[in-house]
Amino acid sequence: MSSEQSIIETHSLNLYYGKFHALKDINLAIQAQRITALIGPSGCGKSTLVRVFNRMNDLIESVRVTGEVLVEGRNIFAPETDLITLRKEVGMVFQRPNPFPLSIRDNLTFGLEIHSDYSKQNHTEIIEQSLKDVLLWNDMKDRLSQTALNLSLEQQQRLCIARVLAMKPQIILMDEPCSALDPIATLRIEELMQELKKNYTIVIVTHNMQQAARASDYTAFLYLGELIEFGETKHIFSAPEQKKTEEYITGRFG
């Protein structure tokens, strides 16, 4: 543990939607180049928490945050934070595959163009590399100019991951990325995550406990806005310290 290095840290993080206290005093350290799963029953705040890390909650009016969230050592709620840079560093994959209604190529270059520090010449290389990373290159290389909307759901979700990879982020947030996919596609996305963790830090929200057990290195269990337990996945699933955790992972509620 000591040799590892945390890339996201929260210190006494509280989040309110209006009067509703959605996250209560969360202290969490997410390790770099590991997969961390956030689990818990619906409404426990796991999606809210993952959306703190790229400040997507800002889109909701009446949201209020106290405490600190450090991403790569910088407090992202500090006034000088540039959201555009933050979201380039911290990419996100959503529950339903949401490729833009553009060609496959334009889906991948959108991020490059809005973050204009990439020169056009690199685009072809980056497109190829990011599609190779998600194992779509062979299928897609001859149809880059076709619309992304005709792909299968699994391919769309892979493309969404590739779209994030093209921006070369440090961290990838995944909000139930497999919930729209069938079991086989789900397994393949999990395999892909194992590949990706060599270069990226992944935080995945999942309601699927087998997925958390199979695919993650660390697991955080949230319940009613509180972080009940956090630790290595093998410990959480074999010898949880908290009774609530045990009840949840054995399927007694949730």
Add this chain to the structure above:
Amino acid sequence: MDTHTKIRKIKEFIIERLIFLSGIMSIIIVALIFAFLLKEGLTLFWQVPLSDFIFARNWYPISDPPQFGILPLILGSVLVTAGAAVISVPIGIGSALFIAEIAPPKTKEIMKAGVELLAAIPSVVIGFIGMITLAPIIKSVFGLPTGLTALSGAITLAFMAMPTIVSIAEDAITAVPRQYREAAIAMGATKWQTTWRIVAYAARPGMLAAVMLGIGRVIGETMAVMMVTGNAALIPHSILQPVRTLTATVAAEMGETVQGGEHYAALFAIGIVLFIITFLINGAADLYLHKTKK
């Protein structure tokens, strides 16, 4: 029992036929209108060759011999319509984007109500206002002998096209799924990049339909345009000259014609031309929509 089923069957048959009839009614009516236009209008071409009708430069229907060249009228319609489109399309799309994406909820409601109200103003009222307020301004700003010009027509018609463009484009923009916006913002796109590059792009078939319908409304508009364009059937050399449109010609002259006469037939032939123009605009929009769907 047997008669029962029989009656039921007949009932079903009648209802089915009635629904079918209402279904094809719009097509039948369009076909009948077109047939009627052709019947009344085509007789003109026994006396006047088609090329003379379209390309001759003089419209003197009551001189002796009469001249039926509608080129000045076509150019008048085109000039006024193009002018109106140049004004109303950017403003209309811009305001649709503002209403759909940027305006806070209260402002949005007020603006939508305003746009609907603008659509409800009778065209004769808009024409009247154009004649009384707009024409004198144009006259003094450009130092013209008259303010009743193609430009006045274009501005007046822009006001009439705008509600159509705004409300249909706004619907199209609002219908763009939320997930696209979320994805773009999560990638670090600014509000403007998201709105312009993703949302507006996704909504562009609907926005094109909005523009086409707006233009369709403008090209068919008669009353307002008759009141503000000056109605001189001359080939315009600038947008600051009086023009006369196809529609205004039909409306202004139909009362003075002899039924079945040459002039009467010529006005119907203008109707055919208008019909074909609208048909082409709609067809182009359909073709585009179809193409982008693929």
